[in-house]
Structure formats: structure tokens, C-alpha cells
Amino acid sequence: MANTNLASARKAKNDEFYTQFEDIQKEVTAYIEYNPDVFKGKTILLPCDDPEWSNFTKYFAQNFKRFGLKKLISTSYAADSKNFKTDYHPTLFETADPQYDEDKTTKNGKIFTLTRDKTGDGKIDVDDLEWSYLDGDGDFRSDEIKQLQDEADIIITNPPFSLFREFLAWVVESDKQFVMIGNKNAVTYKEAFPLIKENKLWSGRTEWSGGLWFETKNPDDVDKVINGVNMKNVSSVWFTNIDHGRRHEHIPLMTMEDNLKYSKHKEVKDKESYDRYDNYDAIEVPFTDAIPSDYNGVMGVPISFLDKYSPEQFEIVGASDNGAIDEKYKLPHFKKHNEPYINGKKQYKRIFIKHKKK
Numbered sequence: 001m002a003n004t005n006l007a008s009a010r011k012a013k014n015d016e017f018y019t020q021f022e023d024i025q026k027e028v029t030a031y032i033e034y035n036p037d038v039f040k041g042k043t044i045l046l047p048c049d050d051p052e053w054s055n056f057t058k059y060f061a062q063n064f065k066r067f068g069l070k071k072l073i074s075t076s077y078a079a080d081s082k083n084f085k086t087d088y089h090p091t092l093f094e095t096a097d098p099q100y101d102e103d104k105t106t107k108n109g110k111i112f113t114l115t116r117d118k119t120g121d122g123k124i125d126v127d128d129l130e131w132s133y134l135d136g137d138g139d140f141r142s143d144e145i146k147q148l149q150d151e152a153d154i155i156i157t158n159p160p161f162s163l164f165r166e167f168l169a170w171v172v173e174s175d176k177q178f179v180m181i182g183n184k185n186a187v188t189y190k191e192a193f194p195l196i197k198e199n200k201l202w203s204g205r206t207e208w209s210g211g212l213w214f215e216t217k218n219p220d221d222v223d224k225v226i227n228g229v230n231m232k233n234v235s236s237v238w239f240t241n242i243d244h245g246r247r248h249e250h251i252p253l254m255t256m257e258d259n260l261k262y263s264k265h266k267e268v269k270d271k272e273s274y275d276r277y278d279n280y281d282a283i284e285v286p287f288t289d290a291i292p293s294d295y296n297g298v299m300g301v302p303i304s305f306l307d308k309y310s311p312e313q314f315e316i317v318g319a320s321d322n323g324a325i326d327e328k329y330k331l332p333h334f335k336k337h338n339e340p341y342i343n344g345k346k347q348y349k350r351i352f353i354k355h356k357k358k
């Protein structure tokens with residue numbers, strides 16, 4: 001592509017962020033530790049990937065035997081269909097293969113599958129991947145990928161950021177197990193929050209603070225360069241419906257009285273009481289570690305609470321966004337506002353929770 005075209009195409013929405021191997025390993029290890037058989041006999045689909053150099057494909061190919069996988073399927077999206085154009089060149093792996101097609105290499109997606117020790121070297125790894133061009137461009141919404149979704153037991157990926165809502169709906173509709181990356185603000189989307197409230201979607205194992213670092217393909221939007229690789233920090237987190245141990249750890253808490261006396265937060269310490277909202281029948285708890293252990297009513301907490309949420313400790317009753325809370329918790333005055341207010345002043349987005357009855 002000519003440089004001017006490339007420059008204008010780069011202004012398009014960038015979805016080209018590649019997940020680091022260590023981040024995948026840290027997350028997936030938690031599922032294995034909780035249930036060593038979690039992947040045993042399963043078919044894993046990695047859509048929206050770039051199998052020739054995706055760390056998702058590498059990680060699951062390397063661990064194929066150890067996890068007892070039945071089949072690994074990984075699909076890529078055609079270079080010509082991507083919003084954000086990079087200077088695409090097929091890899092030697094592809095061009096050296098007799099099925100290489102000059103036209104299809106940019107127009108079609110690819111599918112990589114792993115089921116057996118193809119090379120006969122006694123181990124199963126990336127060298128045993130078999131590949132072909134897809135009929136279409138690999139769009140996860142196509143019938144071709146939908147069929148692979150039907151075949152899979154578990155779907156794992158970092159989907160395009162610009163299509164997060166659509167991807168979540170696509171994966172939830174499939175009724176499969178899944179692990180995916182998304183922006184932390186997505187928790188209050190109307191597509192995500194009802195699932196979180198019903199414990200059908202939850203945070204993965206990796207802590208939310210600090211976001212995630214991805215390799216980026218946009219040289220004009222880089223946060224740091226590590227070993228010559230352009231990296232970008234995004235406020236991304238893992239979402240899943242697969243269980244892991246951290247989800248069952250309770251947050252250690254102090255009583256309301258002790259919080260007001262000893263809290264490390266100046267917004268809580270030495271106050272007479274916790275603030276109450278003007279428009280919700282709930283108290284404002286500005287930090288997750290300041291949740292009082294002995295308050296039985298509804299509490300408004302930051303969305304980052306979901307990083308530490310255990311369904312055995314708390315019940316989620318709603319969120320301030322999208323009016324995702326029952327009318328019974330809204331006070332008659334200020335009713336038209338979803339955002340929480342205290343003394344007429346708008347507060348941050350809040351998740352509303354209650355202690356689980358002992």
C-alpha cells in the first residue's frame with residue numbers, strides 16, 4: 001500500500017492490539033489451578049486471532065497435551081477487511097506452502113487446527129498446526145465462524161475493542177464457556193451488567209489495577225518500547241464464565257465504626273457517618289476496602305469492586321448506569337437521574353451491593 005493510503009487508513013479505529021504470552025499464562029493458570037480438568041477433552045476456539053504469531057495459539061498449542069485438549073482451532077481476520085491497515089506481508093510459513101495463494105492471502109481469513117502429533121516428533125506443539133484459507137474473511141459474525149463456534153466447547157480471545165458489545169452478545173448467545181478481554185468500563189454496559197448481576201459473567205483472575213499492556217501496530221500511539229516492540233497500555237481486564245479460586249476469596253473488612261476511626265482513606269476516616277445518596281436508598285462507599293462489614297442495607301461502590309467480588313460474600317442489586325437498578329432502591333426525589341448524587345453533587349458511576357445474608 002502507498003504510504004499516503006497507509007497513513008489515512010491508520011486513522012481508522014485501531015483493533016490491532018496483541019496480547020502478551022505472560023498475561024495469557026497468568027490468567028489461564030488460575031482456571032487450571034482451580035480445576036485441573038477444566039480443558040480436558042475440550043475443543044477450544046480462538047477467534048479474532050492471528051495464528052501465525054498469536055500468543056493465544058502458541059500458548060494453547062504448547063500446552064495441548066498437558067491440558068488434555070481434544071482440538072485447538074484458531075482463526076484470523078483477513079488483512080483487507082481490517083479497519084486499521086498495517087503494511088501486510090505474508091509470512092514465509094505461508095508463502096513456502098504449496099497452497100499459498102497471492103489473492104487469498106489478503107482477502108481471506110485463515111484457520112489453523114491442532115489435533116495430533118503431525119510431525120511425529122513425539123510432542124504436540126505449534127509445528128503440528130495444520131492450516132488452510134477460510135472461504136470468507138474470518139469475521140466472527142459469519143456463518144463459517146458460527147459453525148466453528150458450534151463445534152467448540154470453550155471460546156477464548158481478545159476480541160476487537162470496537163466490536164466488544166457484539167462479540168460479547170455473540171459468545172453469550174452460544175451458551176459456551178468463554179474467556180475474553182474487554183475494557184473495564186464495559187461492566188455497566190446493558191449487554192454485560194445483567195449477566196454480571198446474575199453471576200453468568202465475572203472478572204477473570206488478573207487484577208484490574210494497571211490495565212494490560214499490548215503490542216500495538218499503530219506507531220503513532222505508543223506508550224513504551226520494549227526490546228524494539230511498540231507497547232500500549234489499555235484499561236483492559238479479563239471476563240469469563242469459568243470458575244477460579246480468587247472469585248471465592250472474601251474481601252477482609254472492618255466494621256463501620258472501625259472504618260470511621262481507622263480507615264486509611266481521608267474521605268472515610270474521622271467522619272461521623274457514611275454519606276447517603278440524595279436519589280438512592282443506599283450509602284456511598286468510595287473505596288472497596290472501606291465497605292463496612294456490618295451494614296445490612298444497600299451500598300454504592302466503585303466499579304472496580306467487581307475485581308474483588310465474591311458471590312458468596314455479596315449480592316449485586318444494580319448499577320447506576322443504564323438505570324440498571326430496581327425502582328425500589330430509587331428515592332422519589334431526583335428520580336430522573338441515574339447518576340448518584342450527594343447533597344446535589346454528582347458522584348462517579350456506582351455498582352450497588354448488599355452483604356449476603358449469613
Ligand SMILES: C[S@@+](CC[C@H](N)C(=O)[O-])C[C@H]1O[C@@H](n2cnc3c(N)ncnc32)[C@H](O)[C@@H]1O
Nearest residue numbers: 015017018019048049077082139140158159160
Ligand atoms: C484486539 S486484537 C487481538 C488479536 C489476538 N486475539 C491477540 O489477543 O493477540 C483483535 C483482532 O480481531 C480482528 N478483527 C477485527 N474485526 C474482526 C471481525 N469482525 N471478526 C474477526 N476478527 C476481527 C482484528 O483485526 C485484530 O487482529
